[in-house]
Amino acid sequence: xxxxxxxxxxxxxxxxxxxxxxxxxxxxxxxxxxxxxxxxxxxxxxxxxxxxxxxxxxxxxxxxxxxxxxxxxxxxxxxxxxxxxxxxxxxxxxxxxxxxxxxxxxxxxxxxxxxxxxxxxxxxxxxxxxxxxxxxxxxxxxxxxxxxxxxxxxxxxxxxxxxxxxxxxxxxxxxxxxxxxxxxxxxxxxxxxxxxxxxxxxxxxxxxxxxxxxxxxxxxxxxxxxxxxxxxxxxxxxxxxxxxxxxxxxxxxxxxxxxxxxxxxxxxxxxxxxxxxxxxxxxxxxxxxxxxxxxxxxxxxxxxxxxxxxxxxxxxxxxxxxxxxxxxxxxxxxxxxxxxxxxxxxxxxxxxxxxxxxxxxxxxxxxx
Amino acid sequence: xxxxxxxxxxxxxxxxxxxxxxxxxxxxxxxxxxxxxxxxxxxxxxxxxxxxxxxxxxxxxxxxxxxxxxxxxxxxxxxxxxxxxxxxxxxxxxxxxxxxxxxxxxxxxxxxxxxxxxxxxxxxxxxxxxxxxxxxxxxxxxxxxxxxxxxxxxxxxxxxxxxxxxxxxxxxxxxxxxxxxxxxxxxxxxxxxxxxxxxxxxxxxxxxxxxxxxxxxxxxxxxxxxxxxxxxxxxxxxxxxxxxxxxxxxxxxxxxxxxxxxxxxxxxxxxxxxxxxxxxxxxxxxxxxxxxxxxxxxxxxxxxxxxxxxxxxxxxxxxxxxxxxxxxxxxxxxxxxxxxxxxxxxxxxxxxxxxxxxxxxxxxxxxx
Numbered sequence: 001x002x003x004x005x006x007x008x009x010x011x012x013x014x015x016x017x018x019x020x021x022x023x024x025x026x027x028x029x030x031x032x033x034x035x036x037x038x039x040x041x042x043x044x045x046x047x048x049x050x051x052x053x054x055x056x057x058x059x060x061x062x063x064x065x066x067x068x069x070x071x072x073x074x075x076x077x078x079x080x081x082x083x084x085x086x087x088x089x090x091x092x093x094x095x096x097x098x099x100x101x102x103x104x105x106x107x108x109x110x111x112x113x114x115x116x117x118x119x120x121x122x123x124x125x126x127x128x129x130x131x132x133x134x135x136x137x138x139x140x141x142x143x144x145x146x147x148x149x150x151x152x153x154x155x156x157x158x159x160x161x162x163x164x165x166x167x168x169x170x171x172x173x174x175x176x177x178x179x180x181x182x183x184x185x186x187x188x189x190x191x192x193x194x195x196x197x198x199x200x201x202x203x204x205x206x207x208x209x210x211x212x213x214x215x216x217x218x219x220x221x222x223x224x225x226x227x228x229x230x231x232x233x234x235x236x237x238x239x240x241x242x243x244x245x246x247x248x249x250x251x252x253x254x255x256x257x258x259x260x261x262x263x264x265x266x267x268x269x270x271x272x273x274x275x276x277x278x279x280x281x282x283x284x285x286x287x288x289x290x291x292x293x294x295x296x297x298x299x300x301x302x303x304x305x306x307x308x309x310x311x312x313x314x315x316x317x318x319x320x321x322x323x324x325x326x327x328x329x330x331x332x333x334x335x336x337x338x339x340x341x342x343x344x345x346x347x348x349x350x351x352x353x354x355x356x357x358x359x360x361x362x363x364x365x366x367x368x
Numbered sequence: 369x370x371x372x373x374x375x376x377x378x379x380x381x382x383x384x385x386x387x388x389x390x391x392x393x394x395x396x397x398x399x400x401x402x403x404x405x406x407x408x409x410x411x412x413x414x415x416x417x418x419x420x421x422x423x424x425x426x427x428x429x430x431x432x433x434x435x436x437x438x439x440x441x442x443x444x445x446x447x448x449x450x451x452x453x454x455x456x457x458x459x460x461x462x463x464x465x466x467x468x469x470x471x472x473x474x475x476x477x478x479x480x481x482x483x484x485x486x487x488x489x490x491x492x493x494x495x496x497x498x499x500x501x502x503x504x505x506x507x508x509x510x511x512x513x514x515x516x517x518x519x520x521x522x523x524x525x526x527x528x529x530x531x532x533x534x535x536x537x538x539x540x541x542x543x544x545x546x547x548x549x550x551x552x553x554x555x556x557x558x559x560x561x562x563x564x565x566x567x568x569x570x571x572x573x574x575x576x577x578x579x580x581x582x583x584x585x586x587x588x589x590x591x592x593x594x595x596x597x598x599x600x601x602x603x604x605x606x607x608x609x610x611x612x613x614x615x616x617x618x619x620x621x622x623x624x625x626x627x628x629x630x631x632x633x634x635x636x637x638x639x640x641x642x643x644x645x646x647x648x649x650x651x652x653x654x655x656x657x658x659x660x661x662x663x664x665x666x667x668x669x670x671x672x673x674x675x676x677x678x679x680x681x682x683x684x685x686x687x688x689x690x691x692x693x694x695x696x697x698x699x700x701x702x703x704x705x706x707x708x709x710x711x712x713x714x715x716x717x718x719x720x721x722x723x724x725x726x727x728x729x730x731x732x733x734x735x736x
Binding site: 001002003004005006007008009010011012013014173207208209212213216236239240242243246247 | 369370371372373374375376377378379380381382541575576577580581584604607608610611614615
C-alpha cells in the first residue's frame, strides 16, 4: 500500500474550456506556441489559443516546426527564437511530439547558456518557464507528466528529458479537438493509452493513486474499443478517451511502462507501425507471461474484473485491434532484442522477462 | 463528465517516510515547526522532523501554541515570531488545527505588512513560504488541500482562508504517528473522513477525479469501521485510514462538503461532540433526503455498491457509530438552524434541503 503522488498541473476540461478560461493564459507578456504543421490548425485549437492570448494582450509567435519524433536541435532552435522574441511562456498544442517539444523549449528558454544536450541535465539547472499544454489527440498523455522524449540528431537514438519544472501549469482537455481524427488514428492512440494503463497498473512502482488513474483510464478506453473498431465514435466516447489518455499519462508518471513499449518500438522503427498499435501487438504475450507469476495473475485478474472482462480476453482482443502481421527472420529478431534488451521496462512488472524470452516472444509472433 | 483537477502537493507515504526522505526538508535556512501541545511529541513526528532538519543543518523553532479551533491571533503571532527568527519555511505537524495554522503562518511570513484579518485576502497578495505538512491523525485531510479554518478572536465565528499558494509542497503520510490514538479518537476522525468522502461524492461540483478519490477513501474507511468500533485497529488499518483521510481532503478540495458538516457544527459547539461524530449523526438523514431525488438515488446507489453495501445500511450504520443522543427543545432547534442556514453546503448535493427541512431533521433526531 502506498499513496505517493505528485500532479502539479491544473487540469481544465470540457468542451470550449479554453474560451471559457481565457484569463488563465495571462502567464507573461509574450508566448511561443509550439505545434506541428497542421493538426493544431485543423482541430481548431490554434484559433482558440490565439484568441485567448489576444484577449489578454499577449504577443505570440507560432513555432510549427515540430514533426513526429521531435529532434533535439529543433527544440534548441525553438528556444533561441523564443528568447529573441522575448517569450516568457510556452503553449504546446498537438499530440505527444509538440507537447514534448514545448517542455524542452521551455527549458531552453529558462537556461540560455546551455548546449543542446545539456537539456538532459536540466533537473540540476534553472526552472523552466511556464508551460500550457493542449492535447489534440487521445493517446500520449504527455499533458499529465513532465516527460519529453527527444530524438538525438544524427543518432538512431531517443533520450528522455524530465525535470520537476516540466509539468504543465495548465492542461486544457477539450475533446472537440479530436472530433475529426480518423478511425485508424483514433484507434491507434487509444491502444497507446490503454497500454499505458495496463502496463502502469502492473508495475511494482504502482501506488494506490497511480492504480486509481490507470483503472479509470483503462475502463474508459475498454468501453470505447468496440465503437472505435467499427469507426462509430460518439462525442461521449471522444470525451472519455481524452480523459483516459490524460489518466494514463498521470499513471505512467509514477510507474513507467512495461515491455510492450520497448518491444513495440522496433515495429514502429522498422515497419512504420503506429506506436499504439505497435505496443498492442505485444499485449497478448504480456498477459501470457504476467499470468505465470502469482502476483502478476492476481493483479491482472483484478484489473480485468474492474473492466468486466478477463485477462485472456484482453490478451486476445488488443493484438487483434492492432491488426498487424509480418514475417521476420531470425537475424532481425536478434537485432530487435539487442536494441531493447537494456530497457528497464522488462523488469517493471511482476514477471521479469529474460533475454531468451524476448527472443521467443518475437519468434512466436513473427516466425511462422 | 469532467476531469478538472489540481493537486500540487508531492505526497510521500509509508512507514518512516520522513527519515527516508530527509533531503526534502532542505527548503530554506530556518524553519518554524507549527504544532499543538503534545501530539507531535507523543506520536514521534516532532523527533523525526527535527532529525531531518538537523541533518540538513537547518535552524528551527517550535511554535506549539496551536489549540483546537486555532485562533487567527495565534497564527498572526506565529508569523511575527517566525519573521523575527528569519524562518523561510514552515512544517505543520498534527491534526487539522496545527496544519491549518501552519498554512496561515506561512501566509503571514510572506506578507509582513498585513493586518491579521487581511489573511483572508491573501489570494490577491504575495505567495506563501513553502509548507510541509505531517498529519498525526486520519480525519481532516488538510494535507490534501489549501484550506485553513481559523477562529476569529472574540467572535463566535470561523472563517476559511484559502490561497493557491497554501498547498503543502510535501505531505508526509506516515501512519505510525497514529498508532497510539485511542479507539474513540480514531473512530471519530475516521467518521469525519468518511463524511468528507460521501458528501464530496454527492456534490454537483464533483469531477471524475474527485469521485475517484472520494470512493477510494470511502472504501478504505468502510472496511475499517467494524475494527474501529471494536477497538481492534491493526497497522494495515492505520495505514488505510491515513491514506483515506488524505483522499477525502483531496476530494473536498474540488467539491466542498454537504449538510452534515454545518448541521454537525452545532453539536460540536453546544454539546462538545467531536467533529467526526457530529457529522456522522446526520448521515442517516442525509441519505434519506438524497434518496428523494433521482440523481441523488442514482449516485448513492453507485457509491454504496462500490463499497459492497446499500445506501440504507450506510445511513443506519454511521449514526450508530456516532453514539450520540440528546434531547433538544424547539428554541434550540431554531437557534441551530439560524446559525447555519446560510451555509452553502445545503445546496451542494442533488437534493437541496430547505429551511423547514433543516428544522424537521433536528426535530426528528432530537425531539422525542
